[in-house]
Amino acid sequence: MSEIIAIANQKGGVGKTTTAVNLAASLAVAEKRVLLIDIDPQSNATTGLGFHRSDYEYNIYHVLIGRKKLSQVILETSLPTLHIAPSNIGLVGVEKEFYDAKTKGRELILKNKIEEIKNEYDYIIIDSPPALGSITINALSAANSVIIPIQCEFFALEGLAQLLNTVKLIKKTINPKLDIKGFLPTMYSTQNNLSKQVFADLKQHFKNKLFRDEKSSSYVVIPRNIKLAESPSFGKPIILYDIKSAGSQAYQNLANSILAG
Ligand SMILES: Nc1ncnc2c1ncn2[C@@H]1O[C@H](COP(=O)(O)OP(=O)(O)O)[C@@H](O)[C@H]1O
Numbered sequence: 001m002s003e004i005i006a007i008a009n010q011k012g013g014v015g016k017t018t019t020a021v022n023l024a025a026s027l028a029v030a031e032k033r034v035l036l037i038d039i040d041p042q043s044n045a046t047t048g049l050g051f052h053r054s055d056y057e058y059n060i061y062h063v064l065i066g067r068k069k070l071s072q073v074i075l076e077t078s079l080p081t082l083h084i085a086p087s088n089i090g091l092v093g094v095e096k097e098f099y100d101a102k103t104k105g106r107e108l109i110l111k112n113k114i115e116e117i118k119n120e121y122d123y124i125i126i127d128s129p130p131a132l133g134s135i136t137i138n139a140l141s142a143a144n145s146v147i148i149p150i151q152c153e154f155f156a157l158e159g160l161a162q163l164l165n166t167v168k169l170i171k172k173t174i175n176p177k178l179d180i181k182g183f184l185p186t187m188y189s190t191q192n193n194l195s196k197q198v199f200a201d202l203k204q205h206f207k208n209k210l211f212r213d214e215k216s217s218s219y220v221v222i223p224r225n226i227k228l229a230e231s232p233s234f235g236k237p238i239i240l241y242d243i244k245s246a247g248s249q250a251y252q253n254l255a256n257s258i259l260a261g
């Protein structure tokens, strides 16, 4: 049975793509069959894995508009068990097309497409755009669960209520099985008191929805780590760029926590 995990937060720059790419790669290194689906028009997960626009003809846009099957756009990556369904800026048009067409069941398009290939993967990770529009709604409707990255900076929890309401609404109307897998503190800096404050707030409100490190049983927290910021420019997940870095270790801990169930 494959597990489908959406990475979502309507705020930009909180670590969604970094989490999607590095969680997917860490699971793949643990010999799981993983599909990363990039449904952000900014395509950062696609470029972060080293793909350029000229490398692929079709992308998730063509899947969502019904021109291609999901299996027809999937690319292999440098990790043997990691595949990616790439995105492209053309995806910007989808929100509008969905809306204009008032397409019936448009929330379920991605879910139906995933259904066709689901059995070929252990994990399907979906990187979503920084908005709560129809693309993110498709991601949340297709997923078994959602990971919400929280940047350990000022205004971290701003907008969270709206996101949680959206999750609740989707659970109630479209996808009763949708679960919050967990909140993931990202870009945590030990020198920054604000980081500590945000983490303390998370612990206070969502203690049982934080990931636990399998070995130490401390919480999984993604540190602010320059290697994590550098690796996409080399087209590599952190585990292939600097496996020993604190950022790589943290994402491996996240993967282990998920593998442990
Ligand atoms: N833990 C981290 N340490 C340092 N830089 C990070 C970390 N996580 C993300 N970044 C950087 O912050 C920026 C925003 O992260 P990204 O994952 O693209 O966020 P989102 O997908 O939510 O917009 C990117 O430049 C990324 O490389």
Ligand SMILES: [Mg+2]
Residues within 6 Å of the ligand: 016, 017, 018, 040, 044, 128
């Ligand atoms: Mg992103």
